Amino acid sequence: MDYDVFDLGDVRLQSGITLPDAKLAYKTYGRLNAGKSNAIVYPTWYSGQHYDNEWLIGEGMALDPSTYFIIIPNMLGNGLSSSPSTTPPPHDRARFPHVTMYDNVQMQHRLVTERFGVERLELVTGWSMGAGQTYQWAVSHPDMVRRILPFCGSAKTSLHNIVFLEGVKGALTADAAWDNGWYREQPGVGLRALARVYAGWGFSQQFYRERIYEREPLGYGSLEDFLVGFWEGLFIKRDADNLLAMLWTWQNADVGRTPGFDGVAEALAAIRAPAIVMPAEQDLYFPPEDSEWEVAHMPDAELRVIPGAWGHFAGGGLNPVDTKFIDDALKELLAKDV
């Protein structure tokens, strides 16, 4: 086991359900300094686990573990933190309670403050649903978060994004082996169908038009090779109920439902952290237009679009050009005196 677990005890969720013996799996990189002033939180994305985030951490990069103490908390439902697949009855599997972005960040806040005694975060950043958690941090704890850089994500899931996810969910749950969540074995046909639905959304039309999946750094031999090797490979290793739990979190993400706020505009206006908001130019489910709206409602935010053909996966760490673009922005933001 290459990670640690923070035991939260029984946690009352935003829904009113109590999740007993809640656990937050996390991994840290670098050392917390004496002043506890070098911590960064970098949450995970839909189905991702902490090691899937490591591409943005390294010597000479913005998230340099020789300078910063980087905490990657695993999102609830991802199979390492409390999830349908890991929680004992009666809250297991199909009965795993609905968890919000707010709930995730509340638990991460306890990890950061109770386990590490950290009261200021130099930065919160993340990709996709990790960006959603980044916004949530800035809204839930405005005095604690010094900077944010959400990339390829949103503060509130758009209606079109919800529809995209309806297709993802529909494909998985069309497999009768899913059995309303009480399967004995993973519904493999449904997981592969989900993967193929996702494939059209994750990268852009241009990405496919130019067969970028055939070139380095991906280097697949054909379209079918990419669909099986990359897409089915990504999702066939996941647990179906976990995917559905995180999908619920995603569809219902909205910083405007944070207690004390009335809607997303009001919540965004309350963010104090300077922000660089980075959508990808051709992201099909987090399009730049949505980020533009959010930036316009934040007091100190810059919109900086990641150019190119990689669509949503511009933020997935697969393409060195996009990784450098994000890393450069992180360096600039971290150098900013706030």
Next chain:
Amino acid sequence: MDYDVFDLGDVRLQSGITLPDAKLAYKTYGRLNAGKSNAIVYPTWYSGQHYDNEWLIGEGMALDPSTYFIIIPNMLGNGLSSSPSTTPPPHDRARFPHVTMYDNVQMQHRLVTERFGVERLELVTGWSMGAGQTYQWAVSHPDMVRRILPFCGSAKTSLHNIVFLEGVKGALTADAAWDNGWYREQPGVGLRALARVYAGWGFSQQFYRERIYEREPLGYGSLEDFLVGFWEGLFIKRDADNLLAMLWTWQNADVGRTPGFDGVAEALAAIRAPAIVMPAEQDLYFPPEDSEWEVAHMPDAELRVIPGAWGHFAGGGLNPVDTKFIDDALKELLAKDV
């Protein structure tokens, strides 16, 4: 029965399979004039049937039945022309042979020439897969087609479009009730999953962002109302094997595979008909960039993008503004002396 059927006898398909007793269902509007010089062919789209095309026909419109003799041939696999659901054994259901765009147009050509004695077509036009058949007409019969106006479609299905359709297919076939095509009852769960996958693609991000489905002319009460009432309603009435047969036709559409041609560029260059090619600005699976490439390879084609937020369904006849835009272009093209 509000349509006619043309019996083609046994038809040797491009695949080498013989489809016995092939049938082409069609409907005509208006009267063929004495010189047989006023015929228009207007093929159907994915899952659509002839009556679904009628919104573009009417008095005072470009396709005016008092002027033109308009033939709507039903695409093979659509449930009216030869289809998995209508063909007797042994070529029924899952064993229905693969049919290409070329095959469709060859049969339509026989209908037009053998039944009606028509040797010149004033126009071929169509939406989506109907646009694909339009391109195929112009390539297969360059001396016969005087004008074409394909809207929201392509001459060769793009790789991204193929991936989108993999998701559509994956969702439907994840339902075990499909039974590899040998179902006793329609796989309803799979058809509804297919519909939800389609929902994210058929209209644009902006369409959902602005809740255009709630306003006139659609007027649904909520997102879920639209997903069930419009999307599930569209596909739950279709036959699963028919949908899969047409999906194969779509994924494999390529005018470059027309006998005598070596690739799409060569085939497009051989088109003689003046063309107005009309992609929709925000079409997610037939993006304007693909049409632009095709227009650049055609000798006499104009690219005219349908503006607005309706995405692919700008060409579906639901929005009067888009319908007028298409109708105006049809009038202009038909008035052109060629």
